[in-house]
Amino acid sequence: MRAVLIVNPTATSTTPAGRDLLAHALKSRLQLTVEHTNHRGHGTELAEKAVADGVDLVVVHGGDGTVSGVVNGLLGRPGAASGPTGPVPAVAVVPGGSANVLARSLGISRDPVAATNQLIQLLDDYHRHHTWRRIGLIDCGERWAVFNTGMGVDAEVVAAVEAERDKGGKVTAWRYIRAAIPAVWAYTRREPMLTLELPGREPVTGVSFAFVSNSSPWTFANDRPVWTNPGCTFETGLGVFAPTTMKTIPTLRIVRQMFAKRPKFEFDHLITADDVPCVRVTSTGGPVACQFDGDYLGVRETMTYRAVPDALAVVAPPRKNPF
Incomplete structure (x- = not known):
């Protein structure tokens, strides 16, 4: 071979x-x-x-x-x-x-x-x-995302970390946390300006940011998994995670579940969906930062994400249920 x-x-x-x-x-x-x-x-x-x-x-x-x-x-x-x-x-x-x-x-x-x-x-x-094991991928239109992508606050964090890396800084979990705090704080003072479109549902306006996942967990903070869509796998459709507020108390409640061992996202101010074939996110307030797989893509007004099953052969063990 x-x-x-x-x-x-x-x-x-x-x-x-x-x-x-x-x-x-x-x-x-x-x-x-x-x-x-x-x-x-x-x-x-x-x-x-x-x-x-x-x-x-x-x-x-x-x-x-x-x-x-x-x-x-x-x-x-x-x-x-x-x-x-x-x-x-x-x-x-x-x-x-x-x-x-x-x-x-x-x-x-x-x-x-x-x-x-x-x-x-x-x-x-x-x-x-x-x-070989085969996994699905996310078609982002101009790029493939392997495990996650998003519009909004996570992309701004990625952009900040990349700027530090370009200056010679080492990428660590602590550096991401340092970048996330001011980015999240800035979002708490903004009006939500994204519209989320999911198949078979009415468009949802007033979305603060959108995470789209191809697997779970969404990321890791050193040894600790960070969850958004625990039911999302490489063998299913996309997972969507989109809050409609960034007020401090509701946001802290969401974050607490993201770090929980058995997360439960049961909030009126949070849209979650698993196994969806596609999702479209549009900004009504100008271009928004976008990222894919932890790399900064730039700013876009509209992004459409599609699940593409069995897109890639990988050398990996069979899937296991994380819970």
């Missing part, structure tokens, strides 16, 4: 020793080429080349941004007439970032050494059964 290992050497928890261990282990099972990213968007370029070269498997050692870039390189722009230039390789992830949401949501260990051993076992399983 021909494979490419794409390593982001600047990712938060990527080390030369871990990279060498991973490469050595994979070479015992695969015909392996190792590539390192050296500029923004390089993972996407390397993934495009992997498709063109007819590679069977792409292993990503980096953070969620690197993984998302690789997936977009493999699949091409959603709805593009040309599409991928060849068969799309399966994707394996060995965590190398800070949150590592995709890997952990797929059941991959957050420890790179343990994840390497897990990957070897999964490759051996594939040689016996010749079947």
